[in-house]
Amino acid sequence: MTNTLVNKLLRRNKFQPKGKHVYITGGSKGLGKEFAKLMASKGAHVTICARGKGDLDLALEEIKEAAQSCENYENLKFNVVSADLSKHDESIRALDEASSKHDGRVPDVIICNAGFAIPGVFIERPMEEFEKTMQLNYFGALYTIHEAAKRMAQQGVKGKIVIISSVAGLCGFMGFTSYAPTKHALRGLAECLRHELILYDISVHCYFAGTIDTPGYKEEMKTKPKITKDIEGDDKMSPKEAAKALYKGICKGNFFITSDIIGDAIRASTLGISPSNNAFLDALLCGITWVVTKPVRWYFDKMVRDNKADYPVVPADKIN
Ligand SMILES: NC(=O)C1=CN([C@@H]2O[C@H](COP(=O)(O)OP(=O)(O)OC[C@H]3O[C@@H](n4cnc5c(N)ncnc54)[C@H](OP(=O)(O)O)[C@@H]3O)[C@@H](O)[C@H]2O)C=CC1
Numbered sequence: 001m002t003n004t005l006v007n008k009l010l011r012r013n014k015f016q017p018k019g020k021h022v023y024i025t026g027g028s029k030g031l032g033k034e035f036a037k038l039m040a041s042k043g044a045h046v047t048i049c050a051r052g053k054g055d056l057d058l059a060l061e062e063i064k065e066a067a068q069s070c071e072n073y074e075n076l077k078f079n080v081v082s083a084d085l086s087k088h089d090e091s092i093r094a095l096d097e098a099s100s101k102h103d104g105r106v107p108d109v110i111i112c113n114a115g116f117a118i119p120g121v122f123i124e125r126p127m128e129e130f131e132k133t134m135q136l137n138y139f140g141a142l143y144t145i146h147e148a149a150k151r152m153a154q155q156g157v158k159g160k161i162v163i164i165s166s167v168a169g170l171c172g173f174m175g176f177t178s179y180a181p182t183k184h185a186l187r188g189l190a191e192c193l194r195h196e197l198i199l200y201d202i203s204v205h206c207y208f209a210g211t212i213d214t215p216g217y218k219e220e221m222k223t224k225p226k227i228t229k230d231i232e233g234d235d236k237m238s239p240k241e242a243a244k245a246l247y248k249g250i251c252k253g254n255f256f257i258t259s260d261i262i263g264d265a266i267r268a269s270t271l272g273i274s275p276s277n278n279a280f281l282d283a284l285l286c287g288i289t290w291v292v293t294k295p296v297r298w299y300f301d302k303m304v305r306d307n308k309a310d311y312p313v314v315p316a317d318k319i320n
């Protein structure tokens with residue numbers, strides 16, 4: 001009783017995964033897999049979706065393992081769905097498959113996590129990379145959310161939709177031209193949906209994660225320009241820590257969730273008309289960030305100005 005009151009006062013108790021069906025896109029690796037394990041350990045039914053069947057099956061074993069000490073373990077359902085979520089029809093089929101194991105009921109919680117980045121120097125990268133990044137990161141999330149929100153409304157499921165953006169969805173700098181806009185787009189979608197889905201009591205959250213040490217991160221490092229690496233820095237969270245921070249944010253009922261001080265600072269200073277997590281602290285942080293970012297931006301600009309020699313313009317006949 002006292003505990004419930006304390007939880008209420010601390011806004012800690014807005015998410016009880018036990019017995020809920022959590023659907024996680026990109027749940028076979030990195031952040032998605034760790035969040036899936038965390039949900040399983042809290043007694044949730046979990047469905048993960050990704051393309052590669054091998055990784056899905058390996059992840060499924062880890063998810064089952066994580067759930068083993070749950071009192072409701074015997075009743076829990078864990079499933080995998082293989083689909084390319086950058087395609088509309090595949091996204092609908094994936095949700096159908098996930099729901100079919102639960103008598104056609106839409107999952108209670110949708111985590112739109114599948115995504116990737118191919119960093120690089122803007123004029124050197126082919127247009128195809130920009131298109132395919134938007135196709136999965138934005139449209140992939142949109143396809144799943146559109147179908148899930150419709151079903152939640154039709155079935156009267158007061159669910160949760162969680163969008164995985166990035167700190168790069170709140171700001172932009174060299175190297176992330178194909179990636180940051182997709183994550184900004186997700187923020188825009190989250191803002192509209194948070195407001196509109198009040199109609200059906202569906203809550204929406206958007207996670208602006210900082211750097212996480214995942215297979216995807218290792219891949220993106222292959223094409224990342226040095227300046228981008230220097231700005232992003234060496235500080236990384238483990239996927240497990242990042243998953244925990246996300247869970248904590250959802251429990252608190254935060255609309256915009258961040259997991260480090262840089263993310264928090266940029267979130268607070270770019271709130272616009274979005275809800276704050278803590279009105280007083282966010283106002284303070286917003287003011288501090290306004291001041292601190294002046295010299296920081298000067299320094300970031302200088303990094304580009306002083307290193308032009310490292311980025312020679314590729315001659316027209318060598319560019320694709
Ligand atoms: N790592 C980082 O530093 C940060 C990551 N993020 C965001 O967090 C999310 C997860 O990132 P991270 O854990 O690093 O990613 P990983 O690359 O480690 O994992 C990505 C997951 O998505 C799946 N996936 C990729 N393409 C598709 C597709 N077309 N259809 C279905 N599933 C797909 C992958 O499986 P498969 O390839 O088999 O399909 C895998 O399960 C992304 O949205 C990313 O942008 C945000 C901030 C920082």
Ligand SMILES: CCCCCCCCCCCCCCCC(=O)[C@@H](N)CO
Nearest residue numbers: 117166167168210211231232265292296
């Ligand atoms: C007080 C204010 C100081 C401002 C400093 C600004 C520093 C910006 C750091 C941005 C880090 C971006 C992480 C995104 C990682 C990501 O999404 C990719 N790894 C893709 O997966």
